[in-house]
Amino acid sequence: MKNNLLKTALRARHAAPALSLLGTAAKNRALLAMARAVRAENDYLVSENKKDVAAARRKGLTQGLVHRLRLDEEKIAGIADSLERVAGLPDPVGRILETRKRPNGLVIKKVSVPIGVILIIYESRPNVTADCMALCLKSGNPVILKGGSEAISSNRALYRVLSAAARKKGIPEGAFEFIGTGDRGALKFLLGLNQVIDLVIPRGGEGLIRRVAAVSKIPVIKHFKGVCHVYVDKDADPGKSEDIVLNAKAQNPAVCNAMETLLVHESVAKKFLPGISGLLREKGVELRGCEKTRAIVPGVRPASEEDWGAEYLDLILSIRVVKDLEAAVGHIEKYGSRHSDAIVTENKKTAEAFTGAVDSACVFVNCSTRFNDGGEFGMGAEMGISTDKLHARGPMGLEELTSYKYVVLGNGQIRQ
């Protein structure tokens, strides 16, 4: 088993030099061929996906999970569209990030280059397979795909269709590698290959990500979870506050950039909380609150210490009335996950104080936390969202999949 895993990783490693030198046109031709192949193989993909859906039903997975897993003609067309969209994005490799001319005549160019072999570990949605293959190809990085067992047939089918189409367009062997089965021992072995693999991106539940981060010898870019806040300031516009709170909580509660805790300035709590509580309850949201919240809104369950740090990923919201901006920032600092936090205020100074003090990947003013997303940021697609501070923070698109090298051009200069 280990022998096969090592061979797989080495195939990716050996593809790296050729892939890094591949021209934009060659990469885009392959991406467009991959999109055509996905459309042409619709029936095959649907029939392979049915195996996963049937297995999920047998295992009793929730309706929501089964829905995420299922591939139909519309979703498959969406995958093809996404491949075409990546073909249309600018090539992130070979950008001149900076040019310095030195007094001694040296010209120092900082040039973007691929990172190298990327291992992506993900759960559930099969379209991640195609997105990651597209982003890694466009950024010149070999990718090793390790999807979840619940989507194994769909992922393998997509991998087969896409890699065959790419090979026909001259993409080197090893550009895409697929790891189908494998227990935790297999994952641990892979995560020890720091001589072969350059970066690991785990996507999925907090448990998976913590396991990966704990054992990996390879650098990991990740977010553990999204405990996101909206702070309604004393100078907030009431209409915007309602729209943003409802959207951040209820538009898609199962995702990492959904709000989990609402913070309200004490001077507007009595005015704001009754109305928003009614609207949230209409959407089916269960409310848990601090004592002050409970004194204002009847029927709110008391929030425990665990509630403040909880990533519900569900129609549940904790609410806290805070004394002022500082208390709101302090709460976010203590309980947040540095993912996505928003303030609603018409006061520019308060907004600036909030965005300066809140140490999160994305800080929002007068808009929903749900906008922390590569697509919404205009990156085309995303490889994941990072709450780390090194290399990439926030949504990871094509540029975040590159490193750089310095190319220094001289005319015989030597160091004095």
Place this chain on the structure above:
Amino acid sequence: MKNNLLKTALRARHAAPALSLLGTAAKNRALLAMARAVRAENDYLVSENKKDVAAARRKGLTQGLVHRLRLDEEKIAGIADSLERVAGLPDPVGRILETRKRPNGLVIKKVSVPIGVILIIYESRPNVTADCMALCLKSGNPVILKGGSEAISSNRALYRVLSAAARKKGIPEGAFEFIGTGDRGALKFLLGLNQVIDLVIPRGGEGLIRRVAAVSKIPVIKHFKGVCHVYVDKDADPGKSEDIVLNAKAQNPAVCNAMETLLVHESVAKKFLPGISGLLREKGVELRGCEKTRAIVPGVRPASEEDWGAEYLDLILSIRVVKDLEAAVGHIEKYGSRHSDAIVTENKKTAEAFTGAVDSACVFVNCSTRFNDGGEFGMGAEMGISTDKLHARGPMGLEELTSYKYVVLGNGQIRQ
């Protein structure tokens, strides 16, 4: 012991928010006061340094190491100059790296911010203490200094003088922390504090860096060693080739960006090697070579397989005659350390093929590998040199000590 280490690290952690919001003027005032304090305390610093020098002599350290350790009035003035130079550099925090306007009216700003608590582990030269304090203060990062035992008195004295001067100018407690003694257990404990410390930068011998990288739970930016190459191409200018080879090997052989292996195209080997060998030997360089080299230059010791991967850090050079550019690139790929590699050629296409194919932090054309240096790159000073591909590659100056956050400004936008 562990309790004290944890307290030290937490003091740094707690200083991070205030330090990240410190204005440019406040940071520069402190840096200039630190420079004045170093000059004023010249005698104290020299007398504390004498303890280290005496201990080094007792231990029988080499002349070179004792020289690196010694602080005299000139070196102390150099430290003060360096502090002033960092005060004069642009503030790396709060730069707007990118602004995107989205069709829905959102304005997305990518803003540079400090990384957080930085642990620097270093050996030997006491001026590293001052450089790191200056760079971390200017970039808004609390720093924990862990210097080598051989410079303990000098480092502590510099730390005392500099941090007292900074405190008087309002720099918060915890901005600078110093870890004096401590065995490997202490280091391992520190490297496990990934909830408190954000980044580790080890500087020193390969053994130290490998130990740190092996046990650290905190992200590490590093280079293990510099096995640097100069490739003299068939289209090389002979005069430039001689200057660059001599400089890269002999100007300062003890440093990571010095050349360790010379590669020469076979079609110019007979012309080039005899002359350069004489010049290198005049500088005291011992030559080790492949069979072809030895057939051309008498008295060259045979190079073993270990020689090709060796970081001599000394007046020793291995020489290999190669068939062509591809063989040169292959040698560098196999034996190099991805640090600094140079080509000498007048052929633009060959130069481009070399800079494209060689996967090193800095690739040089017609100049010495010795230019891989923050000062030479115009960064003012450097925190270290990275051969990693994530976050920072090549010299690490002020900008490389920052991360970024996204600040998203809206007017009530919600996600559809």
